[in-house]
Every structure is written in structure tokens, then in C-alpha cells.
Amino acid sequence: MMLPRRALLAAPLLLATPARAQPRPAIVLVHGAWMGAAVWDRTATALRAQGFEVLTPELPAHGADPMPATEASLDRYVQAVLAAIGDRRDVVLVGHSFGGIVAAAVAEAAPERLRRLVFLAAYLPASGDSAYSLSQRDPASLVGRFWRQDDPARYSPASIAAEGIVETFCADCGAADAAWLVANHRAEPVPPLATPVTLTAARFGAVPKAYVVTTEDRTLTPEFQRAMLAAAGITQVAELPTSHTPMLAAPSALAAAIASLAQP
DSSP, X not given: OOOOHHHHHHHHHHXXXXXXXXXXXXXXXXXXTTOOGGGGHHHHHHHHHTTOOEEOOOOTTSTTOOOOGGGOXXXXXXXXXXXXXXXXXXXXXXXXXXXXXXXXXXXXXXXXXXXXXXXXSOOOOOTTOOHHHHHTTOTTOSHHHXXXXXXXXXXXXXXXXXXXXXXXXXXXXXXXXXXXXXXXXXXXXXXXXXXXXXXXXXXXXXXXXXXXXXXXXXXXXXXXXXXXXXXXXXXXXXXXXXXXXXXXXXXXXXXHHXXXXXXX
């Protein structure tokens, strides 16, 4: 069949039209225990330079948040992240360390908001797990050695001994970052660490997942990280040759890993 002349003239123009670029998703970075949102600053800057919208919510009773540790709860952490997400959809939610528990609970609450979960050197729970229960499977972690708590019977906030903060979290940090990490260490509310999450296949299970393994980690050992991601059936995996805190030790490399995992 012969096409009309007008269609023949238009055909090259249609073929030459470039494909529309996929919009970049918003990335929400959730910090872990004993840290605050400021730990993400350089990684967030690097991601924004690549065109991503980046949000770094402060969990209650962490960082600069004024809430007393006694008022913190896992549900309040989840609500803080959901408030940061707002009405956005197609969000890439990154949870670091204990932030993996928070991210999993957020995915259970609002899976329709998420494109992907990225667990960064993070606790990766099954339903019924808590950070505490998972930590018992990682005896080589240095957290237990340096854990300090005034009144365990009353679930008082816990700290990492000053002499163990850098060794535990960021042995590969430069001197300035190590000093910053120690200066900004804040006692951690304990009850949320022991709060189990309830997760379902229809909600949490429906969100695609990726994992970033930190191969020199002394907080969550790389062997433990790999065991969790294997148990969860995660196949989209990146590795960084860093300590537990790559946002300080290698922020640009971390940003590149997150950006790669954020793509469809």
C-alpha cells in the first residue's frame, strides 16, 4: 500500500524524535542508630548534582531533633519518614543500618509510594524480626563490645563507648570525619531497637529491593549482610569496600551506587 506523500514527509521526523527521558525518582535517605540526618550531607549533595530530589528526614530523638529518647518509638520513626515522602510516588527509599528496619516498616505502610527499597549495610528483616533479634545473629559485630547502658532493666538509652565509636562505625574515616562522628554521637532509644516489624508479602513483599554491602564493616559484618540478603532472595546487589559509614568514608562512591540502583 502506498502512503500519502504527506505521511512520507512526516515519517523521517517521527523517526528522528528522541525518546523522552525517564524522570528521576525522589530518593529518601534514612539514617541509622546513634546518627542523624546530617551524616548524609555529602552523599545527598552528590545525588542532587545528578538531578535527583533528595530528602533526609531526621528520625525523632536523633541528630538535632528535640524529642527525648524516652518518647521515641518505631511507629514515630515510620511516621517521620512517611511525612517526608508526603504525596510523592515512585520513591527510592534507602535505609542505613537500623534504618533498614524503619524502611521495611514504611514499605509495609505505603508500598504504593515506593519504586524500590535499598538496604545499605542495613538490617533486612522478615516479619517478626527486630534490630535486636537480628543483631544476635552477628556475634562478630563490635557493637556488643562497646555497648554502654546505665540502666538496662529500665531500657535506658544506649551509647557506644567513646573509644569504640570510630573503630565500630568508620575505621576508614579521615581524622576530621572521625572527630565529627564522635562529637555527634547521640544516645540511642532502646525500645525501638527491640520492636518487631510485621511484614506481609502483599505489601512489603511487593516492593522491589536492592542491597549495598559494605565489605569492611565492623557494625554489621559483611558475612551477616550477605546472609540476610540471600535469605530475602535479593539479587540486585552492589558492594563498597568501606566501613559501616560510607556516607563519610566514600560519599561519592555511595552516591554512584544509589543512583545506579535507583534506575528502573
